[in-house]
Amino acid sequence: MRVLTMITAAIMAVVSPISCESMKKADAETGKYTIQDVRELQDFLLGKPAGSGLKDKAYDLDGDGKWTAYDLCLMKQTLADAPDTDVLVAYFSRTGNTEKIAEHIISITGADSYVINAAVPYTDADIRYQDDNCRANKEQNDKMVRPEIAEPLESLEKYDVIYLGYPIWWGEEPRIIDTFLESGDLSDKVVIPFCTSGSSGIARSEKNIAELVPIGAQPAGRRFAASASESDVQKWIDGITIPEIKKESVMKISVNGTELRASFADTKAAQELKEKLSSGPVTLELGEYGGFEKVGKLPWTLSRTDEKVSTEAGDIMLYQGNQMTIFYNTNSWSYTRLGVIDEADRAKLPELFGSGDVTVTLSLD
Ligand SMILES: Cc1cc2nc3c(=O)[nH]c(=O)nc-3n(C[C@H](O)[C@H](O)[C@H](O)COP(=O)(O)O)c2cc1C
Structure with a gap:
């Protein structure tokens, strides 16, 4: 939060109000903002290249016809005031494809996010799968390997639903996903897997996940192409029925x-x-x-x-x-x-x- 405040201050100092008449008028009353929105508005104010999707965004929170640092402040405030979520998107993504899907899910559901990073990061050489001896291949060849996670989550207690994302490596979930699964109690959680891949499906990894640790419920997951759009993800999420897990007092x-x-x-x-x-x-x-x-x-x-x-x-x-x-x-x-x-x-x-x-x-x- 402190970093964001400093960035906001920097924007205030260097950016004069930016006109965005062509952009959608604010509807802060109904606006539900996510960290992704904060990032997008911040990038826009910093003059970073933005995707075409921006023009549909209701980022003029104060209704003055412009997107300014003040709108960013208001947006951060609405985020701070938002009710606590019981949904988590936990994902591992080495080259950014799964991360894009994760960000869509976060944007749609307002979930918290947790990035599963390896304590020893995967270098490009580590994932060069054409090399039989690369780290990723060696790990995938041994079901017992559990790569250490850099900053393990302290607790999953507040979450009821966890979207779990990963790339497919040799038809399965990367072993670091197994590390994550074994590091907390998921027996009263709903875990929904999602993945990206070149072409392989999600089925084998779903089976592995279901067999590895007790999970409250595991609705069908979904494989996405790296190019999947937010509306593809939205359609998938709209079709998920989240089962209710009866929690023991x-x-x-x-x-x-x-x-x-x-x-x-x-x-x-x-x-x-x-x-x-x-x-x-x-x-x-x-x-x-x-x-x-x-x-x-x-x-x-x-x-x-x-x-x-x-x-x-x-x-x-x-x-x-x-x-x-x-x-x-x-x-x-x-x-x-x-x-x-x-x-x-x-x-x-x-x-x-x-x-x-x-x-x-x-x-x-
Ligand atoms: C070691 C390794 C093994 C892979 N194995 C498969 C595979 O079996 N099937 C497939 O369709 N794609 C495979 N891929 C491609 C990735 O699944 C795909 O590029 C994915 O979108 C990467 O996600 P990320 O950017 O989130 O890391 C593999 C990639 C690597 C690095």
Whole structure:
């Protein structure tokens, strides 16, 4: 954002208002702008060559009959005010063809974008496929190769739909796409592949993707020619039905500023607890007991389906119908299961729960 501000300031300093009477009048009320629009208007103001598509753009946001740096500022503002998107376009493109398609998708959907770059960039020699020993060929010949990604995405959590783009290399997705697929949890995401190629289709790569990692849903992807237009992409997107993925609710347990995540058990009591938490967070005082658990009163009584169990660290149990127990060690007794703390968070339990009483806040994610 800072870079964009500096560029805008530079434009303001050097460009006097540019007349663009021939260009479409602004309709900022209905205008939905994307990063691509910002780039196009910025290039126009900087005097860079522009495609013929520009004349249809509603970039006169202040309605003064010209495209100026002020319009660019307004456009940036509308972008900043735009609601957060849950759509991501993630793509790898070595020679720019897939990138063009990705930019069309971003422009049409208003998605966020993430460029999958290799930590060791692919040189021209690396992709000279006529050379049997070039890096790309060697990677494609070995299904286990996972080229490192330069700046891995921190989290995919906010995205529900991911358009995943790549060039076809030897009939398949480049191995760096496999690196990306294996680096996050896609089990509750919709992943829609798209690719460019000289002529090969997308089918083999789609099959590979579907078989590599658990994916919530994978609607049919699409291969584009490098020359595909925005309207070609628009037609494809218009025809996609995005399936709804039912997301499992997660229980968040906040303890002394540390947040633990837990899944609910498949019991009536767990269902009731979920419903109670859907009205808002609940804070409980849990006392130390026996060197293996923290236990405290719930504000409600939940349905008991007690069974004798040997608990493990991370188990969350209902005790006597109206108390909640979180185990940081093992015990055998009769309880009703409420949930279990995620494996990744269990290692934190001894330190968080190891001594004394604790205050925990339960909420839904
Ligand atoms: C190593 C390598 C292998 C390729 N294999 C194929 C192929 O099997 N079939 C095909 O139609 N095109 C193939 N191509 C061409 C690319 O798929 C095509 O140029 C693509 O649009 C490049 O996308 P990009 O500009 O986003 O990198 C290959 C290109 C390279 C570099």
